[in-house]
Amino acid sequence: MPEPGARQETQQEMPLPTPQRITVLGAGSWGTTFAKVLADAGRDVTIWARRTEVAEEITEKRTNTSYLPDLVLPEGVRATTDAATALADAEAVVLAVPSQSLRANLTSWLPVLPTDVPLVSLAKGVELGTMKRMSEVIVEVTGVSPEQVVVVSGPNLAVEVAAEQPAAAVVACTDHDRAVAIQRAISGPYFRPYTNVDVVGCELAGACKNVIALSCGMAAGLGYGANTVASLITRGLAEMARLGGKLGADPLTFAGLAGVGDLVATCSSPLSRNRTFGERLGKGETVAQAQDATGGQVAEGVKSCSSIRELARAHGVDMPLTDAMHRVCHEGVPPRKLVAELFDRAKKSEWG
Template identity: 65%
Template sequence: MRRVAVLGAGSWGTAFAKVMADAGRDVVLWARRPQIAAAINDRRANPDYLPGVELPPRLTASTNATRVLEQSDVVVLAVPSQTLRANLGHWRDLLPAGATLVSLAKGVELGTLKRMSEVISEVAAVPPSQVAVVSGPNLAREIAAEEPTATVIACTDHDRAVALQNACSTGYFRSYTNTDVVGCELGGAGKNVIALAVGIAAGMGLGDNSRASVITRGLAEISRLGVELGADPLTFAGLAGLGDLVATCSSPLSRNRTFGERLGRGETLAQAEEANHGQIAEGVKSCTSICELGARHGVELPIADAVRRVCHEGLSAAAMAKELISRAPKPE
């Protein structure tokens, strides 16, 4: 794995491209906007998404997808989950045969209720064993600043996961392999929704007990759904489960957590989006598809459903809290 293409020059795509370049790979980053590609090539920076971070010489950028993808051993898909299908449809015929396709997106597709690896396998017409997933506590700003972190590379093909693990190992980025793609993806998608709930609680002024309760019960929800879909329950106790959940629910760098805080302070979805520079947190869309996935498989997801109704049905934060705390008593 010597040449890597990263499609998507947002904060996480750029940070992961930096990791791969720091690990000794030649990385070409596809940027939609020419000014971002120019800044990366001329100033070694992506000021729109990672201001103050110096990018390595092995990392270059282009708006030409053909140039980015040619002769790549690894293709990293770093676009939002709900736009992945459309974007990949444009790139499908340019994908090098046999390249490892890597998903950085964390979500469940609206309508189809497919996980991101399933979308990639379907659109690119490749076997699931050719698709890997990166999950875990992946706050882009901290990784780009080279703060030590651990992550999970999941692939049903263990040897492919190990090859990717070796290709992205640096002095600050440590990865572990896992063959439980289902668990890793559901952990990554579910934590965004739970982080919205934790943010709502924080925005209401609730304290650590309340937030810890939401995190813990949220993990139980994610685990129930994952196990029903065939995931290994132990995955949710690891980096792609608890690790990602804690980081996303706790950090001010988490878009879902900060978006939820605005909702908890009484802002509407439109007001929170405007304050977030027009960007919607992934969990706002994924909460709908995750709830539909739970309903399809008969799995109760009370926190996710409450978040969905706050975001899309006008349920107030106060009513959400009262509803959750008033649910019928039951064993843990």
């Protein structure tokens, strides 16, 4: 069954060529794993890494122990800290840096970034200050047409994909033919991508699920069980669908892999950084303490809860869970106090 928003190819359509030489800009856990997916699909892959020691380890040992200690990359994957070298002859560029640093990185890469190839975004977030989705940031900084920007989303926990556990994903692009070309480029024995033309829905779902995962982690940290977590997932899904509907997304997208699929994985798995970060907050740690415990890394949802909250307010959308996460993370409100407030809200119809 195709994903919501998908369109089937016909015999009359002339398919775009499948990119063969692909550059991944970012050597974190998901960027490195995605490079493996590409290499296992038969592509020629170069990774740009910020740190020299990471680039050398990837090239010489085919490992990246800073992020994925058990991963061994396929033969031929190479890495460099020089963006111009990494991007030379690239037929597609994968952007695998955190959402809040995407603009700055893109600006620095701009002199050597090819603008006539697909730009594939892996980041899941809404930019602080501008309230822009990642595809909007890419278009604004690079000047490319929106039809050149592709978004990959779905239930894709890096450790599981790196271990070649079967997973599915969504390749979203307003140009369906370009989505199909990237779909072919990343298809492999353990990674099954579907296409979708609803970029807005896929991006909003990917950003919002990180915030809902924080709430589920907090619930677990407070000692609550499956009923509470299931309620948070379901009401979180309602929140993201309300925002998506207001911004023109296809409602069916939120029932697909980029929506409920990614939401369930991120809210339920101990491998989810957002869930585990939220659990630490639920147990009484501050944001700074949770950050120190996770090697200085802040979960995307901690920052995105603020930008999504502002986006929702700008469009008159009620998102009580998102607002609650902002208050815990940035105003110091105790998680247990917010649980009481959420359950004391005015009663309403489920679909009201």
